[in-house]
Amino acid sequence: MQESTVYRSIVREAQEESSRTIALNCLRAGVSIDIIASCTGLSIEEVQQLQQQINESAQS
16 A cells, blocks of 8 residues: 555654654753764754754743
């Protein structure tokens, strides 16, 4: 049975959100950006953006 395009899109979005959540937890624990990118499949730029979000929320 072939999966629909919509289903695959939903699964992909869920996986990406999961990776971002893991990356945020790792950043808060002090793990290196390079390691997080390697382990989650996110780009270094994406991990850096998440780090910036953490920094901005800490300043608020």
